[in-house]
Amino acid sequence: MMQIPRAISGNRRWFLTRLVINGFCQAAATVANALLVEMAFDKLITTVSPGLNNKLLWQIGLGLAAAAIVTALLRVLERADAERIGQDYAYEIRMILYERLMSLAPRALQNRSQGGVMLRFVGDLTALRQWVSLGLARLTVALTTTVASLAALSIVSTSLALTVGLVLAIGGLSSLKLGKRMQSVAQESRRRLSNLAANINEKVASIAVVQVFGQSQREKKRIARQSRRLEKAMVDRAMVAGQLRGITEGTAAIASGAALIVGALEVSAGRTSVGVVVAAMTIVGLLVPPLRDLGRVQEYWHNSRVALQKVEQFLDTPSLVTQKANAPELKLGNGRLEFDGVSLEGSLHKVSAIAQPGQIVALVGPNGAGKSTLISLAARLIDPDEGVIRLDGQDLAQHSLQSVRQAIGMAGPDLPLLRGTVAKNLRYRWRNAPVEEITRVWQLCGIDEVLAELSQGEETKVSEGGKTLSAGQRQRIALARAILGNPPLLLLDEVDANLDAQATAIVDRVLAEHKGTVLIITHRKERLAAVDVIWYLENGRLIEKGSPEVLLNSDSLTARLFQDSEEKVLSA
Numbered sequence: 114m115m116q117i118p119r120a121i122s123g124n125r126r127w128f129l130t131r132l133v134i135n136g137f138c139q140a141a142a143t144v145a146n147a148l149l150v151e152m153a154f155d156k157l158i159t160t161v162s163p164g165l166n167n168k169l170l171w172q173i174g175l176g177l178a179a180a181a182i183v184t185a186l187l188r189v190l191e192r193a194d195a196e197r198i199g200q201d202y203a204y205e206i207r208m209i210l211y212e213r214l215m216s217l218a219p220r221a222l223q224n225r226s227q228g229g230v231m232l233r234f235v236g237d238l239t240a241l242r243q244w245v246s247l248g249l250a251r252l253t254v255a256l257t258t259t260v261a262s263l264a265a266l267s268i269v270s271t272s273l274a275l276t277v278g279l280v281l282a283i284g285g286l287s288s289l290k291l292g293k294r295m296q297s298v299a300q301e302s303r304r305r306l307s308n309l310a311a312n313i314n315e316k317v318a319s320i321a322v323v324q325v326f327g328q329s330q331r332e333k334k335r336i337a338r339q340s341r342r343l344e345k346a347m348v349d350r351a352m353v354a355g356q357l358r359g360i361t362e363g364t365a366a367i368a369s370g371a372a373l374i375v376g377a378l379e380v381s382a383g384r385t386s387v388g389v390v391v392a393a394m395t396i397v398g399l400l401v402p403p404l405r406d407l408g409r410v411q412e413y414w415h416n417s418r419v420a421l422q423k424v425e426q427f428l429d430t431p432s433l434v435t436q437k438a439n440a441p442e443l444k445l446g447n448g449r450l451e452f453d454g455v456s457l458e459g460s461l462h463k464v465s466a467i468a469q470p471g472q473i474v475a476l477v478g479p480n481g482a483g484k485s486t487l488i489s490l491a492a493r494l495i496d497p498d499e500g501v502i503r504l505d506g507q508d509l510a511q512h513s514l515q516s517v518r519q520a521i522g523m524a525g526p527d528l529p530l531l532r533g534t535v536a537k538n539l540r541y542r543w544r545n546a547p548v549e550e551i552t553r554v555w556q557l558c559g560i561d562e563v564l565a566e567l568s569q570g571e572e573t574k575v576s577e578g579g580k581t582l583s584a585g586q587r588q589r590i591a592l593a594r595a596i597l598g599n600p601p602l603l604l605l606d607e608v609d610a611n612l613d614a615q616a617t618a619i620v621d622r623v624l625a626e627h628k629g630t631v632l633i634i635t636h637r638k639e640r641l642a643a644v645d646v647i648w649y650l651e652n653g654r655l656i657e658k659g660s661p662e663v664l665l666n667s668d669s670l671t672a673r674l675f676q677d678s679e680e681k682v683l684s685a
């Protein structure tokens with residue numbers, strides 16, 4: 114399993130060290146401020162000497178201003194460093210998540226909602242980043258500042274420092290007690306957010322279904338219900354966060370009250386000056402902002418724990434495809450493909466067959482027979498539970514995924530076009546393909562005709578899935594994308610289903626001219642005339658193999674399958 118990096122490691126240690134130094138500097142500024150206040154009280158305000166010492170007044174004034182400026186600058190630096198740590202951490206996890214996503218078989222992802230997966234990349238990463246940049250970093254600086262300031266105060270007045278320290282400690286402990294509650298409300302709000310995100314994401318993708326079946330009102334009610342639940346969960350979370358904030362604010366107020374009372378007792382006993390008491394109160398006052406932030410630290414912490422759990426669960430998703438360490442590169446050959454006793458639970462059972470170099474193999478069979486699964490196995494989009502698949506004698510599972518994918522070209526309904534330009538989609542398989550290769554493929558797939566139909570030719574924008582193009586245009590671009598570079602194994606999944614004669618003719622041409630081996634799934638009888646071999650699958654088993662002439666002219670399952678479909682069409 115991929116490991117999630119620790120929040121503080123590598124580069125981030127250095128930034129944390131900077132934050133600790135920053136905390137000490139803030140404490141120094143706080144103490145300087147307090148000392149100046151003490152001086153002002155003892156030497157200027159409570160002194161009985163006649164006349165005001167103007168020079169000292171100016172010095173103290175300038176000193177206070179300098180301390181204030183330094184504190185402000187330190188806070189700016191602190192924010193920037195804290196953000197750097199958080200962003201760096203989020204970056205590292207984002208890359209791990211993305212790498213994992215890319216290593217998952219499409220099947221492994223199909224069990225998850227897209228909205229849920231998206232939330233990992235958006236919401237959960239934000240929660241983790243906030244914990245590090247707003248929580249952990251703030252905690253580090255606030256604790257350093259508080260401890261150092263109190264230590265400095267204890268030099269002037271131990272009893273005052275102890276009093277303030279004690280109040281702060283009690284406040285800190287009582288806010289910790291709210292932690293459990295914070296965790297459960299954080300979990301609940303994450304769950305509600307995930308439900309809503311998954312639903313909205315799905316509705317965006319299938320808006321037509323909702324509209325066509327007239328369910329807009331019902332779906333609206335569902336969203337309203339989910340929003341209300343999210344609202345309640347968020348308000349619950351805010352309540353607990355508010356209580357935490359109340360505790361920290363209360364603690365700060367009590368600390369300054371306690372400093373005042375203990376200070377009064379100390380002054381009346383002659384053990385300290387009024388200036389020291391006011392200085393102590395100034396320190397408490399300056400500690401209020403960091404303390405206030407500490408109230409939120411717990412919230413960030415618990416949100417991040419929930420997020421981390423979700424990220425871990427995602428990283429734990431079985432990938433269904435595994436790459437051996439140091440797997441060698443697959444050597445390109447002439448495309449002899451062999452399935453040797455291949456099984457996949459629920460889809461295929463002990464399939465054995467060989468496609469000879471340059472052969473065109475039609476995969477036929479009723480729906481759910483396992484045709485698409487067989488193609489996915491050849492592309493290593495999934496690995497078999499049992500059996501071996503060899504390309505030119507080399508076990509696909511023992512070779513690097515990258516090299517296996519280089520040996521294949523694939524087109525089908527599960528491989529939509531990507532957002533970008535037509536040019537980007539055409540060259541997706543090989544960005545710097547030479548002009549001759551592009552010309553060859555474009556001629557073969559009739560790309561020039563497609564480009565002539567588009568207002569901006571190659572630069573025409575393609576939306577997600579190529580939905581702004583016609584089905585025929587999409588098919589040609591997808592075919593061209595698949596055969597660029599002449600891969601020795603071409604996998605085509607119903608590439609001409611529901612398309613017109615022209616689109617069928619393009620497929621005919623590709624089949625006739627492609628040099629490598631081709632596996633093509635088809636439900637069209639006419640297509641079989643152009644193939645060398647037919648593999649008939651049913652219930653995950655390869656039941657018949659043979660040439661179209663033999664299979665279609667005998668009482669075979671293949672002949673019956675296509676006869677049935679013809680009869681159904683005729684009687685309809």
Ligand SMILES: Nc1ncnc2c1ncn2[C@@H]1O[C@H](COP(=O)(O)OP(=O)(O)OP(=O)(O)O)[C@@H](O)[C@H]1O
Nearest residue numbers: 220223459460478479480481482483484485486487
């Ligand atoms: N993502 C998935 N997770 C689990 N099982 C799946 C998944 N996709 C397909 N299957 C199962 O694998 C079996 C074979 O499906 P497959 O899509 O390979 O059939 P097919 O012959 O291509 O069908 P069709 O002609 O309808 O496209 C089916 O029983 C199906 O339920």
